[in-house]
């Protein structure tokens with residue numbers, strides 16, 4: 001009957017568009033599948049194996065041995081703790097400083113473009129070069145500007161990268177320096193896009209500057225803030241090059257966040273089985289954190 | 304050009320249904336548009352006019368029903384195979400192309416030779432008087448010029464159907480009036496079937512040969528503008544057409560008379576029972592004997608006066624040619640003739656006709 | 665403005681200006697100081713406290729480009745690597761983004777989510793299996809291997825960025841094109857692509873910068889043949905411990921492309937950073 005044919009025609013039409021859509025995404029998705037998902041599957045598989053390039057005769061299926069080793073490995077827990085400190089402190093500092101700067105620059109009537117240009121500078125530099133610059137030009141004893149400054153202030157030489165706590169502070173400072181401009185630029189753009197009349201209304205209500213900030217600016221900025229937190233947390237969780245170049249994870253393991261620990265176990269100790277398990281742990285941690293943050297984002301802002 | 308015999312461009316819609324998820328945007332549209340007709344789809348915002356137009360264009364596939372153009376089923380034909388041209392509400396001009404490229408684009412896609420494209424683009428542009436702007440881009444044009452460009456892009460390929468979705472709504476009032484006349488002129492000279500979506504009834508009344516009144520995804524009435532205005536089929540159409548629309552006053556018919564609170568009007572032959580009496584604001588006058596009410600507000604329209612009168616809880620509007628002011632709060636009496644009214648059944652909401660009414664002019 | 669309020673206003677201005685100048689200084693300092701150091705001779709560099717007035721020399725830059733400390737071949741490698749990655753990424757990402765943003769793609773939400781997740785994979789989780797895989801198939805230290813790996817971070821990001829640009833184009837554009845008898849491919853080519861040139865520009869800049877600056881994959885999966893500038897800089901320090909001035913000059917040369925792009929494409933970069941955030945992070 002004709003309704004049966006109509007049904008078929010409608011299906012054919014929709015199928016045409018579907019086929020075109022599939023044709024367009026297929027190359028990219030197949031590449032993604034092959035280049036990300038297959039290696040990740042291999043990584044997970046490896047985490048259940050003993051793979052030690054230094055002792056290949058031991059290789060074989062290991063079951064949960066690598067994960068059992070992880071749970072009893074103080075170095076793992078230490079690196080996890082460092083990851084939390086590193087991620088937490090850098091994200092909070094970037095956000096607070098970035099927001100403060102954005103609010104400040106918004107008050108400056110002219111020359112905002114100058115800030116945008118300068119803010120780009122740290123962002124475009126390779127993290128490894130940033131790490132090198134800070135290690136040499138800033139922190140190096142008898143050479144770096146920070147050493148020069150502390151001496152000039154009569155504080156003497158601090159071996160910034162050579163002792164545990166100052167080294168951790170240093171890598172946090174480096175990361176914050178490089179990425180605060182990101183938070184600043186995003187928040188500045190968001191602030192600039194807020195509706196002016198809201199402020200006008202609040203000013204007429206004689207709301208104080210602080211109350212305007214808390215009750216108007218912050219809630220409106222919320223989506224941008226959450227996005228900044230998500231993106232900054234992702235970067236911090238997998239930070240590598242700057243720390244690697246500045247301290248190499250040291251002294252000892254003082255700045256060895258989980259990322260660097262998994263790397264060292266794999267490529268220095270050549271224990272790819274255990275290294276894979278550590279990388280899986282980082283992957284799970286990253287997805288959990290981002291899942292949690294995305295939930296926060298959708299919870300507050302409706303559909 | 305003006306004398307081309309109009310034989311193509313007949314559109315038939317049969318029981319068109321369109322769902323968006325669980326929402327039914329079109330609930331069974333039946334329509335027959337004659338070749339060469341200027342047909343308006345009129346209705347409030349959200350009533351399904353654009354959706355109907357998009358089904359005709361092939362941009363939406365209906366969930367049920369079918370569509371025929373010149374006797375051929377086109378329900379599932381892709382837009383490009385329908386030979387229809389559409390002017391979108393926001394014009395949808397290609398911002399990266401000059402006007403010449405914009406207008407020539409359909410010809411280019413159709414594989415028309417370059418030299419012929421140039422000539423036809425010139426010709427189309429001249430018809431809407433933008434031939435001096437062809438080197439510009441849409442961003443450098445005024446709203447009116449953009450609108451003409453969209454028109455030129457539509458007429459250049461000599462389609463068998465023009466679809467216009469609120470083409471004037473983004474123009475200012477003055478330009479809207481001028482363009483309306485120009486559209487009518489263009490239609491007269493090209494003779495192409497034109498389907499025109501608007502929520503502005505004045506626009507539909509002045510421009511269309513016939514129109515369909517939409518509401519909530521259904522067609523309430525189809526007819527020539529004068530017919531729909533003069534004889535709305537339902538209370539809903541009556542309450543929508545006219546500005547201000549028809550007054551709708553409850554009454555009771557007994558013994559060939561309409562009984563209002565405090566007044567009676569002879570209506571020989573009218574069927575007995577509860578009714579709603581419809582009467583246009585322009586057909587009501589102030590009188591010594593009539594419907595008693597209290598003047599709430601008088602609006603001076605310049606050449607006329609619009610009075611808002613409270614009649615036993617119903618707001619009645621009347622238009623008087625005389626602009627001499629009347630104090631608000633004054634008690635007034637309103638009268639109208641039996642030949643100027645329509646009756647509606649409050650239950651079915653349909654118009655009630657009776658033999659004596661049918662015979663009036 | 666009453667006259668009593670003028671004084672605090674001026675004071676405020678001074679404070680604002682000083683604070684602003686300080687921030688700009690902090691952001692620019694490491695690079696500016698690297699410039700100063702790179703112009704010193706090796707003996708001058710070791711002067712303590714650091715000298716500011718000295719006779720500048722371009723020797724270090726000459727050494728960075730020629731001679732046995734040259735990074736010229738690394739520059740070439742970085743150019744090839746970053747360019748190839750960028751071209752390939754754009755070719756793959758733009759059509760995919762179009763399907764995501766515009767077409768009735770089956771399982772669209774699921775596939776969008778998948779793309780988003782692939783973007784979050786920590787690089788260390790990839791470098792470990794890639795080392796084993798590329799080692800086995802003999803693709804360590806090859807362009808093929810490196811470009812494949814670089815797609816893992818550039819492709820999801822580029823798709824995501826392009827989707828937000830495509831969503832900004834009114835749907836009527838394609839509809840008008842379809843009515844004008846354009847096929848789907850013609851509509852994409854003639855009507856959509858020209859309108860997202862800006863978005864493609866932004867994406868190109870980002871992908872290029874990220875590929876240029878990549879270090880972890882390069883240091884582990886590259887080698888003597890594939891040694892981009894980031895790895896060369898790192899090796900420079902390990903081998904030539906205290907040649908500070910030459911290091912500074914080489915680093916500046918290595919970073920010159922991204923610094924220039926950063927300043928020239930400043931507007932595009934800010935846009936790319938903010939496009940998701942200001943709009944609420946895309947609508948996936």
Ligand SMILES: Nc1ncnc2c1ncn2[C@@H]1O[C@H](COP(=O)(O)OP(=O)(O)O)[C@@H](O)[C@H]1O
Nearest residue numbers: 323326328346347348349350351352353354355
């Ligand atoms: N793509 C769509 N998805 C969901 N609902 C839609 C879509 N397009 C239109 N609608 C709904 O269908 C109804 C009719 O829309 P439309 O035909 O555009 O009305 P009109 O043009 O008469 O103003 C409206 O309620 C509208 O919200």
Ligand SMILES: [Mg+2]
Nearest residue numbers: 349352353354
């Ligand atoms: Mg509409």
